Amino acid sequence: MIEPVGPSSARSPQQVRRAGVGPAVPVLDLPASWAAARTALRLTADGTERDPGPRVVHADELGGLAVLAAAVGPDTEPVPDVRALDRAGSVAPWMLATLHAVAVEPSLRTAAAALNLHHSTLQDRLTRAERLLGWNVRDPQGRLRLQLAFALRRMHRHPESPPR
Template sequence: MKGLLLRLSALDSDAASAVRVISFFDVLVAQHAGLERLVASTAQLAECPAGLSVPETGVWLRADAAGVSLAEAPPPAVSRELDGGGRVWLERAGEPLPLDEIVLERFAIAASVLLNETRARLSGLDDPALLELAVSASAGDAERSRALHLLGFSPLTPIRVLATPHALPDPPGPQAAIGSQHAVLAPAETIVPTGHTIGVGPMVPAMRAPESWRAATVAVRFAAPGVIDTVEWDSLGALGPIAQRLPADGVGDVPDLAALDRLAAEPGGQDTLDLLTAVVATDSVRKAAALVHRHHSSVAGRLARAEATLGFDVHSPGGRFRLTLALALRRLRDS
């Protein structure tokens, strides 16, 4: 198709140019191009954003002039209805070009043909399989929008994806096991369940669910069960992107992690680590003690021994940051 990508701005509104446009769409149909390719190619041909929407089946696609997928609501645009429902559109800024009408006509015809080829592709899938499609980065936009529709979401609905090591007993949305985690697709305003280890992805349009899922799987790695159960990607700041790029063996020789490992190997070591985690999660020793269900007067000695092993004051601004980073890196290493 690279050789068939035309520029409407370079064509005259004559019969020969119209035939070239018709041939462009005929080749897409003959090659059984996917709907994503159809929309992207049309946008590149027209040199403006283009889209396809079929509310009955949930298919919703939009691409910019470079053919890159978009997941935002389009502005008012010139459109053409499809046989059987739905529409296609071109988002031309300014006056339409002479060949826009024939582009829309052939775009609509090609969309109708290709929709018939793909209409039943997801029939028979259950909710877990549909959810896996919705959060999969390898799924096409047409499959994703159709799966979202069957799950009860529109492509532009604001959502968050949750990642949890264990299935939630009362999930706030569709849930499925994906690898070592469980994914939950939830409306953005959902209150996250408490008492469970959960990573919360950022709010995105449902069509960008794979981005939220990937972030949620990173966020859950920063959780400390029993102390910090829920971690939101948005609260991680720079730590989130760093964790996405950090190789599994990239922190093995950090001295502060070695000191934490020595603490963990001592009798009651996990209690010490929980206390240190509570210290960086709160703003006082009293609150930290309450978080781990200890009296504040009984934790002073444990903190002092921990500081002796760590080699720094965990209450100073620098020590607090250093401990926060070390604990985070240790959870990343071990998750």
């Protein structure tokens, strides 16, 4: 479902479930903007502990993720990293939110602050998470891998629906 988002919307960002926002275009290009908004919607999350991530995604900020979204369809099998992320998330209620914070924050200290954790507690959680995932999430390559796993997970959770 695409929710209205913008200055004229009566809903606060906390009330928006999930929204894909297409680019502002001339009237004749509205079908392309609608299609881009539907792609952006696939990369949204509920913003909860079980489905962490952005509730609102703007299509013009997707970059290469739009190409990836086109390659991941309803019949596409999840890659092993997505399966590992789901398995890790089933172990502890804090796991996905912790990993998401590590994936999106600029440093482990800011991730710990965003989670209201002491940085040593975050380190302990990451040690456990890395054992479950099978890769290091503390280096740049591991963080990119984690970011891609989250994006792919959202695409699988929200496969493209037919236009209305």
